[in-house]
Amino acid sequence: MTETTANTSSHSSIVTRASSKPRVCPQREDEHEKATESMADIANVLTELRALRADFGCKLDTTNSHLGDMNNSISALEQSMVEVRNTVESNxxxxxxxxxxxxxxxxxxxxxxxxxxxxxxxxxxxxxxxxxxxxxGRRKNLRLFGLRERAENNQPLLEYVEQLLPRWLGCHDKTFTLERAHRTLSKPKPGQNRGVIIRFLKFQDREFVINTAKKLNIQHEGNKLLFVPEAEEKKSEVAGRMEVL
Missing domain, CATH: 1.20.5 (Single alpha-helices involved in coiled-coils or other helix-helix interfaces)
Structure with a gap:
């Protein structure tokens, strides 16, 4: 009896202890779950923030690199502008x-x-x-056309003309003093006679010869002789007369 009572008393004690454990309130459990979910959300947000920060850091580094390149380009452009300005100033x-x-x-x-x-x-x-x-200087000169080439033979041309002038003019008692007499320097064409330039010592003698010769038809060795004042003679006229003679 005593043993049975003791066992009963022990069982009651165990039941009493078991029933004496604190019970969890449903409201607290709900709050705990919500808190747990909130912590998870916060962790997720933090993870996303870390990812965003890392991505932003990469983009910021890229932007800084681009800004550095832009600064270099601007510096090069400024240097080019300085060179252009210097070139413009130099020009x-x-x-x-x-x-x-x-x-x-x-x-x-x-x-x-x-x-x-x-x-x-x-x-x-x-x-x-x-x-x-x-x-x-030519006032005392005249040109003689028509005298055959080398008609004087070995005699000086000046002496030859001095001797023949009185006979040509028909005044044998008159003498003429010449300073010089020579052929023109131009080379004669075949069958052509060069003119003779005659310079008188006195102008009056030249005038006498010209005026007298105008009145006469003077011939020598079959050729007509023509006396022309050199000062009044033109080259074209001389050439024409030489061709005729």
């Missing part, structure tokens, strides 16, 4: 120098033109004086 300087040289050359050209005009005027004056002196 401006060269253009200015060229304009100054051109202006100087134009001034020199005007001076040269004035000098040339003065020289041309002086040359014209000298030519006129030369022509005048030459004309005066």
């Amino acid at each position: 401006k300087t060269r253009v200015t120098e060229a304009e100054e040289r051109i202006s100087t050359l134009e001034d020199d050209l005007e001076v040269a033109k004035a000098d040339l005009a003065s020289a041309i005027k002086r040359i014209s004056t000298l030519e006129s004086k030369t022509d005048e002196l030459e004309t005066r």
Whole structure:
């Protein structure tokens, strides 16, 4: 009896302890679950934030690299602009120098033109004086056309003409003094006789010969002789007469 009572008492004690354990409230369990879910969400958000930060860091590095390249390009462009500016300034300087040289050359050209005009005027004056002196020098000259080449044989041409002039003119008592007598320098064509240039000592003798010869038909060895004042004779006229004679 006593043993049975003891066992009963022990069983009751165990039941009592078991029933005395604290029971979990359903509301707390729900809050716990929500808290757990919130922690998981927070962890997920943190993970995404870390991923975004890493991605943003990569993109920021790329952007910084691009900005560095842009800075380098801008620096190169600025350097090119400086070089272009220097080139433009150099060209401006060269253009200015060229304009100054051109202006100087134009001034020199005007001076040269004035000098040339003065020289041309002086040359014209000298030519006129030369022509005048030459004309005066030829006032005592005449040209004789029609005298056969080498008609004088071995006799000097001056002596030959001096001897024949009185006979040609029909005044045997008159003598003429010549300073020189020579053929023209041009080479004669076949069958052509060169003219003879005769210079008289006195102008009056030349005038006498010309005036007298105009009245006569002077022939020598079958050729007609023609006396022409050299100062009035033109080359074209001389050539024409030589062709005829």
